[in-house]
Amino acid sequence: MLEKLLLNHYEAAAVILSGIGLTNLLLQRNLIKKIIGLNIMDTAVYLFLAAKGYVAGRAAPILLENGSGGWVTSSSVYVNPVPAGLVLTGIVVSVSVTAFALALTLKLYESYGTLNIDEALLRMTEQQEELEAKVDEAEEGILS
């Protein structure tokens, strides 16, 4: 099995990177670090796709001139062009999701003054209780 893993070392590295990202996502309590973990997982997917599209000894998928004014269109000259398009989609979605998540994190930090998710939840419940107490007081005031 180890020989096969060494043969597919790009894919193995991608899988290990994705594991690191998942661990980061689960274990970190800091939201920014969680987002970094998500980005590491994205990178692992790009590495995997790029490795799947590679064919040894072939050129990048940009048509080459064949010397007599034409173009080489034999499919045995170029690597697989589809993973490049898929990785492009992945990068765009990852950038968008990261920006949106960071904006929400910034709002959370502005409201609660912390990036730690446990502490933020704690402060959220405290604020909720304070609010409920205030509402109760107000209701009592109206009733009396």
Place this chain on the structure above:
Amino acid sequence: MNEELKAIWRSLFDWVMGNGPRPENEVIPPEPPPDLPFTLKPKDKYSRFHEATLKERYSQWVEIHGLHIFSIVYSGLSVLTCVVVVSLLLATVAELPPFGDEKNPANNEVIRRYVEHGGHETGAQNIVAGLILDYRAFDTFGESAVLFTAAVSVLMILGASRRNKQDNELSPNVNEDGKNFLQRGPPIKTFRKDDAILRGVATLSIPVILMMGCVVVINGHLSPGGGFSGGAILSTALILAANAYGFERVHDFFNERTFIVSSSTALMIYALSKGYSFFTGANHLHSIIPKGTIGNILSGGLILPLNICVGLIVAGTLYGFYALFSEGDM
């Protein structure tokens, strides 16, 4: 025998319901000093361990130790999950076809079709550009729309709230020593040092970066690159200008309004032109869009204008992210 069993049962029952036998290592809090009968306080229910019922003891124990034990179990389980997932995936990777082999199932007839006919069908020298902007152009349209939507949502979340910020809300700020702190009220614009070196380097390099970005966008169908990478290069020029000359100078020619107008115009042009191309193509109608000869700058049908549209959207969006996250406004 029966009597002994009954005694054991009674002591167990007492222990569960409270008032049980006193544990040997219990620390008894000192008795409160005898007081006047009128100021007698109610007896503290949890002061003595053996007087609490099992349920009370349990909830007390959970209050003290629960979070700690939960976090230990949680981290152990998450590490275990990750190890299991990674080893399963590694076992799968070991069974994959060998890396870089041309007989891999991924190199099938789809790839052969794209490479052999892509050139004369799309007119683009770069097969990937022909793939993403001609065969799969609606997918790329969706990507541009996703980027635009993300920029607009970040603008909604960060921009609008800071404009009508209330006085009692906390907002992050930087003091003179460069330390972050939270302050009440709207954020004060941070003071930027006028850096002569940065300014000189920016004056020298911004035209070069802009030209490089334009080359990458316009040559997208002839060489590696295209709208996404070229747009990212253009946005770095904008970000450098904002850092060197201040956001106010960039704001004069690129602000929120410019971003919204240019991005939505680019998206509209993309949708209409590609919609026309797909409509004529699907119905076998004659299309007025010329393919051109492969290798010329004016070739590839719609790929060049679509690349420019995508480049505009990406440049605006990435600069918008930077400006929104550092200044809260575009």
